[in-house]
Amino acid sequence: MTGFAKDSLVRVKSHFPPSPPAHCRTPFYIRGCVGKIERICGAFENPEELAFGRVGGDKKVLYRVRFSQSDIWPDYEGSKNDQIDIELYDFWLENPEEERK
Amino acid sequence: MNRDFTARGNHDMGGLEAGTIDKDEHDYALWEKRVDAMMMLLSNELSILTVDQLRKGIEALPPDAYDNMTYYERWMASITNTLLETGVITTEELGSKMREIKPDFFSGMDSLK
Amino acid sequence: MTTEPHDHENMHEYDPQHHHPHRDDQDDTMTYYRIMESAVRDLLIEKKLINADQIRDQIEKMDARVPANGAKIVARAWSDMDYKNRLINDPKSAVAELGHDIGPLNLIVLENTESVHNVVVCTLCSCYPRWILGLPPDWYKSREYRSRVVREPRKVLEEFGTLIDDQREVRVHDSTADMRYLVLPKRPHGTEELSEEDLVPLIGRDALIGVVEVKAP
Numbered sequence: 001m002t003g004f005a006k007d008s009l010v011r012v013k014s015h016f017p018p019s020p021p022a023h024c025r026t027p028f029y030i031r032g033c034v035g036k037i038e039r040i041c042g043a044f045e046n047p048e049e050l051a052f053g054r055v056g057g058d059k060k061v062l063y064r065v066r067f068s069q070s071d072i073w074p075d076y077e078g079s080k081n082d083q084i085d086i087e088l089y090d091f092w093l094e095n096p097e098e099e100r101k
Numbered sequence: 102m103n104r105d106f107t108a109r110g111n112h113d114m115g116g117l118e119a120g121t122i123d124k125d126e127h128d129y130a131l132w133e134k135r136v137d138a139m140m141m142l143l144s145n146e147l148s149i150l151t152v153d154q155l156r157k158g159i160e161a162l163p164p165d166a167y168d169n170m171t172y173y174e175r176w177m178a179s180i181t182n183t184l185l186e187t188g189v190i191t192t193e194e195l196g197s198k199m200r201e202i203k204p205d206f207f208s209g210m211d212s213l214k
Numbered sequence: 215m216t217t218e219p220h221d222h223e224n225m226h227e228y229d230p231q232h233h234h235p236h237r238d239d240q241d242d243t244m245t246y247y248r249i250m251e252s253a254v255r256d257l258l259i260e261k262k263l264i265n266a267d268q269i270r271d272q273i274e275k276m277d278a279r280v281p282a283n284g285a286k287i288v289a290r291a292w293s294d295m296d297y298k299n300r301l302i303n304d305p306k307s308a309v310a311e312l313g314h315d316i317g318p319l320n321l322i323v324l325e326n327t328e329s330v331h332n333v334v335v336c337t338l339c340s341c342y343p344r345w346i347l348g349l350p351p352d353w354y355k356s357r358e359y360r361s362r363v364v365r366e367p368r369k370v371l372e373e374f375g376t377l378i379d380d381q382r383e384v385r386v387h388d389s390t391a392d393m394r395y396l397v398l399p400k401r402p403h404g405t406e407e408l409s410e411e412d413l414v415p416l417i418g419r420d421a422l423i424g425v426v427e428v429k430a431p
Binding site for chain 3: 112113114115116117118119120121122123124125126127129131132134135136137138139141142143145146147149156159167168170172173174177178180181184189190194195198199201202203206
């Protein structure tokens, strides 16, 4: 599976199957939302594994994904131009064209 | 039946309703700086704990920890729990040492039913 | 075993091998977690995993990291266009030019412009560019800030006295992973004649987080 390119659209998975019952860094509020890759940050060790003290594992690609605030909050009161950038790991993202799991 | 398995952790606060922001700041107490220093040594220097373990340990605290414990109290609880889990210290060592440091803090507890 | 009570605030006299009742910090009674901190520290020292010098050293290093470090970086960027470009394109090196080793941090510098105002948060915990700015303020770590700034950033900015025009985008950055952020505030009108040195005191920590803009004197 190749990574996502800059500016491509991605959807945040609702839960990464299987989502560990402890420690993940994908905030609840962004799950299921569609955004655009702002940049590829690089590859880093997986926090979901590091949380158990397991270091030296495979690195995972980290992206910054940009979302429109009005796409996230149904009652967003700020400007329609407002956006939010969040760092998300590759395995929490999918192609928005894919059927939601 | 559709259940939502995506439970929100207590720490995962983005988007929740909350009140006005209290801008009062406190000077860090020396003991708080020592907790911070201890964590830096345990992670960056000694690689005994990861920052992620610290976070996970905080996330595992009971829900009212956010409102009833201070920031560095949560850190201390998490560091201690992780050191216990990984066997760096034992519960017996911890208990003995805490009693040794302030015996009168704990002496009343012996008589608790 | 007892001696005259003396002040543990002065780390230069601190001697962990000297067993005696620990003096309370800040006149409060020792709380459960303060006792725990003492106990764990003593155990780690007994097991020769750490020593008192190392703790003192870490504290001194952290005390030396202050928001003025960030202010100097910004003042340089405002005064020197080439530096500003280096800062945005390769923050780690640019910051190192001013003598700051940011260690394991991956830094992203967010430039405020006519069209965008940036503000930073860590909704999941309290990630902050501590290797440059030192420890974050209490409010940054609070439930109220972490919950609300992603959802109603303009209201939160207003609480800090900051009003951003509707035409200008407010862009929030949630430090969820390995990146850390420093806002490069807009240089205010009326500062064009000021030297780099004179700009530094104008640039406060809160402007580097993004909850306020820098004001001309």
